[in-house]
Amino acid sequence: MVGPQMTLSGASGARDEQARHEQRQGILQFVVVSNSIVERPSEETLITLIGLKNVFAHQLPRMPREYITRLVLCPKHRSLALVKNKTVIGGICFRMFPRQGFSEIVFCAVSSNEQVKGYGTHLMNHLKDYHIRHGVHTFLTYADEFAIGYFKKQGFRKEVHLAKTNYLGFIKDYEGATLMECQLNSKIPYTELSVVIRHQKEVLKKLIKQQQDSIRRVQPGLTCFKQGVRQIPIGTIPGIWEAGWKPSSNDRVMEVDSSVSDLNTVVKQLHSELTSHSSAWPFQTPVDKAVAPDYYTFIKYPIDLQTIGSKVSMRQYTSLQLFIADVQRMCFNCRSYNDPATEYYQCANVLEAFFMARVREVVGST
Numbered sequence: 001m002v003g004p005q006m007t008l009s010g011a012s013g014a015r016d017e018q019a020r021h022e023q024r025q026g027i028l029q030f031v032v033v034s035n036s037i038v039e040r041p042s043e044e045t046l047i048t049l050i051g052l053k054n055v056f057a058h059q060l061p062r063m064p065r066e067y068i069t070r071l072v073l074c075p076k077h078r079s080l081a082l083v084k085n086k087t088v089i090g091g092i093c094f095r096m097f098p099r100q101g102f103s104e105i106v107f108c109a110v111s112s113n114e115q116v117k118g119y120g121t122h123l124m125n126h127l128k129d130y131h132i133r134h135g136v137h138t139f140l141t142y143a144d145e146f147a148i149g150y151f152k153k154q155g156f157r158k159e160v161h162l163a164k165t166n167y168l169g170f171i172k173d174y175e176g177a178t179l180m181e182c183q184l185n186s187k188i189p190y191t192e193l194s195v196v197i198r199h200q201k202e203v204l205k206k207l208i209k210q211q212q213d214s215i216r217r218v219q220p221g222l223t224c225f226k227q228g229v230r231q232i233p234i235g236t237i238p239g240i241w242e243a244g245w246k247p248s249s250n251d252r253v254m255e256v257d258s259s260v261s262d263l264n265t266v267v268k269q270l271h272s273e274l275t276s277h278s279s280a281w282p283f284q285t286p287v288d289k290a291v292a293p294d295y296y297t298f299i300k301y302p303i304d305l306q307t308i309g310s311k312v313s314m315r316q317y318t319s320l321q322l323f324i325a326d327v328q329r330m331c332f333n334c335r336s337y338n339d340p341a342t343e344y345y346q347c348a349n350v351l352e353a354f355f356m357a358r359v360r361e362v363v364g365s366t
C-alpha cells in the first residue's frame, strides 16, 4: 500500500508534516491503550479511555453513546489515542483479529477544532506501523458516508480482498456505512513515508536538473559541412548522447569506429572494390578542367577515387565515418553537377548503393 497518503500537499509539504513536527517537540503523543479485566488499568489509561470516548461521542453523533462507551472500554478493543498537551484530541478504536489476519477500525475521530491539520493522517500512519509490528496487514472498516474521502486518502478501497469467511460474523455491519479495506505493506515505515518520499523527490529533482543542465549546454557548431561533408553519423553530433539519443539499428552503420578492428585494412579493401567497380570509371581521377571548364566553379569540395586512395595510403582516415563521408561527397558532387538523365549521374547512384551495401556487410561482420 503506497497509495493515497503519499499525496503531498503542494509546496507546503506533506499533509502530516505539522503533526510530525509537533510530535518531535513533545506537543503530540500517540499511545495505545485498552481496558483490562485481568489487572486494574492505571488511572492515566482510564482517563485516556474516557477522553477517547468523549471525542468519539462528540464527533460521531449518530452512534449511541452507550455503544461507544461499551466498545472503548471493552478489553478486547484497543485504542490509539492522540494526546495534545495532555488532552485527548483524537483516536482510533480498533479490534485485532490476528488469526483472521485483519483488524477492524471501529471508531476514528479528531476533535473538530483540530481537524484538517494532518493529525488524522499521522494517527492512521501510527496505527499502520503498530499493526505491522504485530503482524497484522489488513484493516477493515465501515466508513461513514462523509468519511469515505478521508479513508481513501489513507489507502482504503471499497474493493475488499480479504475472504468473507475471515470477517463475516466477526465484525458488525453498520447500516448506511461502506465496508472498506486497506492492505499494509510491511516494508513501509508509514510514519516516515512522507519524509522518505520528500528525500526521493529531492534526489529526483537533482538528477533531472543535472540532466537538463547537460542538455541545455550550448555545444560548438558543426564545421564539417562547410568542408563539404554531406553526412555525419548522428552519434558524433556534440551533446546528442547527453540528450538521451540512442542509436537505432539503422544508425549502427554510422557508429562503427570502435567496432572496426583494423580500420586501414577495411578502408583499403573498400577503396580497392570501389576502383574496380564497373560504375567507377567517372570517378577514377580528378575531373579534368579541360573537359568540364566550369566544374570547379560549381563544386567547391571536389574528391575522387585517386585522391581518396592517397588519403588511404597516408592513413588519413582515422575513422570509417570520414572515409564514408568522402565517398558520399564524391557521389553527391557528381549528382550536383550532372543532369539526372546522364550516365555519370546513374554511375554515382549505382556506385554509392554498392558502397553502402558493402559498408553494412563489413560492419555487420565485425
Ligand code: ACO
Pocket (backbone or CB within 6 Å): 007, 009, 015, 059, 060, 105, 106, 107, 108, 109, 110, 111, 114, 115, 116, 117, 118, 119, 120, 121, 122, 141, 142, 143, 144, 146, 147, 148, 149, 150, 153
Ligand atoms: N471527507 C473527505 N476528506 C476528508 C475528510 C472527510 N470527512 N476529513 C479529512 N479529509 C481529508 C483532508 O482534507 C486531507 O486531505 P489532503 O491531505 O488532500 O488535504 C486528508 O483527508 C487527511 O486530513 P487530516 O487533516 O489528516 O485528517 P483529520 O485530522 O481532519 O481527520 C477525520 C480526519 C478523522 C475523518 C476527521 O475529519 C473527523 O474526525 N471527522 C468526523 C468523524 C468521522 O467522520 N470519523 C470517521 C467515521 S467512520 C469510522 O469511524 C469508522
